[in-house]
Amino acid sequence: MPPTHGDGFPDVIFTCPNALAAELTGPTVMLRCHEQALAAVDAIARSPQEGALLILGAPGAGRSTVLAQSLAAHTDIASLVPVNPAENGWPLSGVSAILAGIGDPRVAEFTGRFALRSDDEAAISEAATELLAVLRGLGLPRTLLLVDDIDAMDAASRRVIGYMAGHLAGSGIRLVASAADIPSDEPLVGVQSVQLLPVDDTDARAVAPAGIDPGTLRILSSVAGGNLRTLVSLFDSLSPEQLHGREGLRLPPRPGRAAWHALERLTRRMGASHVAVLDRLATAPLHPRASVGSWGDDAEDALQELIDLGAVREAGAFVTLADPLVRSALADGLPSRARRELHLELRAGSGPLLDAWHASWADPAADLRAPLLEAAAESARLGHPHATIEFADRAVRSGGDGLAGALATVADELLAAGEPELAERYLQLAASDPSADVDDRLRVAISRLRADYLAGRPPHTDALLADADPELVARWAATLAAVSAARGDFHAARGPLMGLESGLAPGTTSETRSMARTARALLGSVDGIPHASDDARDPLLIALHARAETLAGDYARARQLISRLAHSLARPSRMWAGWLTALAIDCAAREGRIGQAFELASDWETQHPGVEGPAGMVPLGAWARLAAGDLEGAEAVAAPCTENAAARVGPLPTARALLFRAEIARLRGDLATASELLQVADTVAAAIDDPRLTRHLPELVEVLVETGRMSAAREVAHRFAEAARAHQSRWSTLASARTVVVTAHDEDLRERYLWAVSLHRPGDSVFELGRLHRAYGRRLAAAGAVPESEEAAADARIAFAGAGARPWMAAPTPSASAATLTPEPDAPHPPARLALLSDDERAVAELVVRGLHNKEIAAALFLSVRTVELRLTRIYRKVGARSRAHLVSLLS
Template sequence: MADQQVMVGRERERLLLDGLLIAVAERGAALVLRGEPGMGKTALLNYASVGASARGARVVRLCGVESESVLPFAALADLMTPFRVGLADLPEAQRSALDVCLALAAGPPPNSLAVCAGTLNVLAAAADATPLVVLVDDLQWVDASSRQVLLFVARRLSSERVAMVLAVRSDAPEPTASGLPGVDLAGLPADVCAELLAGRGVAPSPQVLADLVRATGGNPLALLETAAGLSAGQLSGMRPMPELLPMGQQLHRAWTARLDMLPERTRRALALLAAGRSAAPDVLARAFASVGLSPADVDPAHAAGLVTVTGKALDLRHPLLRLVVLEGLTPSARLDVYRVLAGASTGEVRVWYRAAAASGPDEEVAAALDAAADRARERSGFGVAARALRRAAELTSDRRLRVERLLRAAVDAHLGGLPHDAAAWCDAAAAETTDPLLRADIALVRGRVLIWIGQVARAHDQLLDAADAVRTIDPARAGTLLAEAALSAAMSGKGSLALRDAEEAAQLAAAPPSMRAPASPSDGRHPAASAGPSGPAVPDGHGSVEAPSALAGPGEGAELPLEISACASFALALTGQVTAARRWLESARTALESADAVDTQQTLVLIGRVCGWLEDDDTARRVLTSAINAARRSGAPATLAYALGARGELDRWAGLWSAAYADATEALRWAEELRQMGAIGYSLLSLARLDAARGERALCEERIERTRREVGPLGIGSLEVYGSGTLGLVALGHGEHSVAVAYLEHARALAADGGLGNPVIVPFAADLVEAHLRTGDRDRAETVLAWLEERARSTGLAWPAAAAGRGRVLLAGDGDEAEACYAVAEVAHRRREMPFEAARTQLCLGEVLRRCRRPAAARLPLLAAHATFQSLGARPWTARAAVELAAAGERPTPGTSAPAFDRLTPQELQVARTIADGMNNVETAAALFISHKTVEAHLTRVYRKLGVRSRTELTRILMSHGLVPAPPG
């Protein structure tokens, strides 16, 4: 399995690689090879390398090295070395970010997304001339910063002539390449094992072969190593086989036996080689010389096939052999080896060797690691910084300093995409201190981490406990904790709880400065990880909770933190306290206008969502678009999924379903990329709602099932309410009224536990009224309708008033009463643009008028409803309107083609909108984190599908449909 010439088996994997290499002449893709050590991943990469070169492609190979996994962007530097000339053609933000992270220039911490997008553009440009194949071995050992870039690029190759093959161990500590197409390497079958052994001149008897295959599981490396340790008599079956051990033990035993046969000086040299893990030749030479050895002492191991030579570099044959060598050392001998390597090394690597050599607390080494973490953070190497601080904490004797280093490690781990490590290190820090203020800071970070990974109930409980512990000694700190708790409660679908937490947060945040404790020494060292906005919240179907006095509105002249104002208005809007929510938003207006859009992205998204729930659509769109643009411009996508999803909700209400679909699709992509479980569920359900209205039933149900399967166990209650309400809409659209009642009542019962009272957020109440009436349950319909009418009066919102009017139309006893009720509903509909809902109200009026034997009067609203449904692509509703028109003696209007932009894919529409906003191709590529070549390809298809020839025409057609704003004035 070591090279192309002797490779046997793996026909399926080789066919996949051949297909990838053939296609790269036109388009790119990525493939992940997963398998346990020794399964042949490197052999397949060798096969791909030979095949790519034979087809004229350019090949670049990388290999993760465990000792270099602590060096930020080490692998990226290797990748970019052949392409550095291409950096000059990048946009300034991407070029400067890559220069800093590759240590080509000094500067502020680079934006990680700018680094990712810049790398993609460089590789795409290089592939314009010659297809490019990037092969990465041992991905699990690639440093976290480089791995993030590689995976970002791997997910965006469809329009590039770049192929990427990533090999990763199946026992990697975390899913390093999730979401990419991959293949799991299984053990080889017996006939292939026999062929493999025959290629090495080994011919065991059939029974011995069967024993070897069974013992090794068909692992090629284990098979070869085990067979190499057998005598001729054992291979023939004439002498008894040794006890066959599990594969790992079998390899260990085989290699140990071969190591024991080497000279003592060779074993000492191998110990340095194993601990150095591909150390640079000059470092290894100095280490050898310092203990009286020379590179020649490795020769016996090379002759035994245990060491490979690439140029001047030495390495052990396999990563597992390194563990065998190190395990054969006594603890003191192992520490001595690391001390020798530390003495022979320089720079960051020396710090890590010194840390490995430390047997107990060592403040000098801990301080060096702390400084290394700062340097890594300056290059956005948050994962490396976290590991450095974690090890520094282990070597720190001062307990408080140890806790602070653990806390900073947790924050860096969170920022570096390692939330589970962050949570564990928060727990470790909390176990080391009884200081209530320090424990509060730890709880805040841990709570935010838990919210991001979707464990909202656990986050809420811990944040409340932490707030209680410091309520009397530092009210402001307690207020910050309670504000986070309110967000987690809202995400759980518990509006009453969110309201209570927000009230306490507002009270405590207003405490006089004299009651505030000083910030802990860990504050301000680097940006704190922040929680994202919650998922969709829902009305309870029973009424609302009155706004507590503390939330009725901020006091005259009160200057509370913008985050507290956003949190208060968020909780109030959820529960239907519209007037109080608007007061809090008004109090934040000045701070909002002067706030930095990049630094306050989370708060902007929160406020934008609240404005949408209060039907202030213009402000909501402006604020959310500002947050989206800031996230794109700064390359900080943490809030993009939520912001895009919220803007998509506005577009859905406004009837801009293609735009809503594009935003929700991009939101899902970012949520998956960043592993934001709550945002994944939110995005899936936003898409499902659109699918439901369009009649894409199977796709809708598939998205809801995925949400329940992947996100449901996290207890984000609002998602289940939203999902059940959406399934009710599907059933209602298909005339399955009893099924609709079951789903909608389930949603209403779930929401009732939350005490929420804003019908705008998940508008299932109107669907429930209609479903009950169509099953003949007028009493139940009246109960829900009464709630809608009360909500309309108390909130002053247009949607509940329009929905209540629709319900009264369906309940009307005659045509005159139906028309009078419709007139009331129509007034409400005119207050907010919601064409789908307005058409449904027209459909209900037409149905009632026809049943009251007024077919002529029914035709006009039915024709209007049919036209709207048809233009939206709402197929089930179009069909219902057509049936009613036929019954009223009117033929439906001939089908009109959907707007041209409906034929665009979601990403094509996003590219078109960005171009229409005035950006050029390079700026659009930077904003959407794709390559300029991808922009060009999408734009070509956009022009063809829309029948336009210029950006001016493109802007005009998108503006005419409200997909981009008209210029001011």
């Protein structure tokens, strides 16, 4: 490995020990896989007590890099001690190197007469004691010794240093050593250690060449097995075409030192039957579990023992080697003839999925590209994308001409498996096929529409439809209409859908028909919302159906479809997990179950910190921060997703994200920002006729009133009422009534409010009821009716508590501000004891004051009676109440 790299990653140090010093002149990149080790070295360097630390990691994991960065961070006290493996046969050569690293001439004098009397344990201990006595007598300042590859040191030195490591007190020395392995019978085993972590996706992106194809990076990260040097070596070995995803890869790749080390560690105590099974497992990315018994008399037992050791893992009906580095070394270690004979042997019992794979190795001259790509699509369908990659890339390396349609199918299956980067890579390969006919190009265009929607990109609409298969034309039109409608581009959706209105051909597939029905449902152009057919297996189709049901207000059906989507997936994936969570949050939020939305977002943040979910939805991290009451954090996460978003993700998601940000601004009391965001949302959503889709208009009415623009508010309220009458829904009815209250004249305010309250029925959104109470309270506060506004604010808090909307409960109300700024002489002030209660406890206390019994409180707040009783117990204790009557007296 050269000391510097020119493919976009010159800032990272990857070195052998002898090259470390030469590379310390450049800046370094802090990798997450090294953070824990660097923190441990920093702690021991700064500690007032002497001590020792081992940094453990496989060859290529970055041990030398950690020591180099530690040396750069502590140049005033640190010294690097490289170990020369060529001196391994010279006893105490390692001790001499460490003493030389101290740099004190008195130590050099002692080194000349330091020797072992024998190599037994007593002599080793005596030597270590003598050496420690000398070091303590020198009065050394704080000294950090960084020993690279201590496991390459001579055995006698390792044992001496191992004895010394636990008794460094008074010597001034902090000893940090790196190693791949330490024999279990050596004293160094007892030294405090830290294990280097494998390279994760973030680190892989940090060291990758600029412009690398994300799918290619995903593949290389996987086959590198988390080993840093292996990953960088793979980057160096690829051509520009391969790096940019325009050419197939050799898989498994050629092994490096880390792979041979992993293989040696695995097989050092294994028998011939285990090695024979490993050789056969290495010939393919996966094998049918049932076929292993035919490999030999002991094969089944050997396989089970390998599974128990963790060397092999079971994946459904298949088994596969757990470590890609081990497989790389095993595959490369087989002579060509032996490899070919193994493939011939294994083909007989491999089953249809592996037949083309083994045949392609047994007879490299045969054109097996089509069956290989069929196997690739099937393996993705079964939830084995690693096998998909190997099958597909082997086909592509044999020549990509004429493969566009099959590659598009592979991309579709990878997308359904939740692997968008890999799907994008094969779509790119398919698009570069110069011999693709019009049908194959249309297949690629359909796959591109699906990938673009899930990635939050504008759809490509320039497909060539002339002379194409009518079924494919219909599928393209239905897909374009559905994804355009889901984005809120209804004008763009109506064009392709008009061509389907006359009816689909009798032979049209169920997937195309269902996609067309989904597009119509999203457009709202048919009465009722069609349900997904029972045989639908396409995750995107189910997700779009769930989206249609949510927008139509059939939340129970939407939840059923979201659950069905979860059960339809062959394997868990971060992409589909994000979509499932985002769809469920949107459904819960539109239904008014804000607490449920918060729980979903908090669970997501715990499991996937820093991952924001689908590009076409409000970032899940923003929801999680709002759930935690971090309004500034929620705004910081949500703001970037609305920048130039209408063209990227469409007007509907953009308007919803702007509404989310406006709600945050209102909770913070920033009405000017809220007004600006809502007016931008109104502009973005100008072409969306149904107000229930974006839901920004009633909030815009409220903000206009609160900022003193009643005339403009009444104009918007009138526009909203007209749209609500044209597109009737339960939400539109209730929200329109709220705007009537907000814009009512003072003398009509109470009458309009009572009318709006009377519209709410059991099962309606409690959150919407809380909005009505809050809006009424603000109008009362503005009119100077402080006691009545406080009562309305309390009603709002109770309703928000029932909806789980904690930030809305805690938000300051204008009525409270008015009471503070212009208190009436006889106006009752909120009791100070209320400040002692949490938002949940305050909601219960306010209902107690109103005379409700525990069962009634439980029903109002959607709690169990037991929960109400527990909260009352805490309330009594906090405010010092002796009884329920005493509590009412204290809080009234």
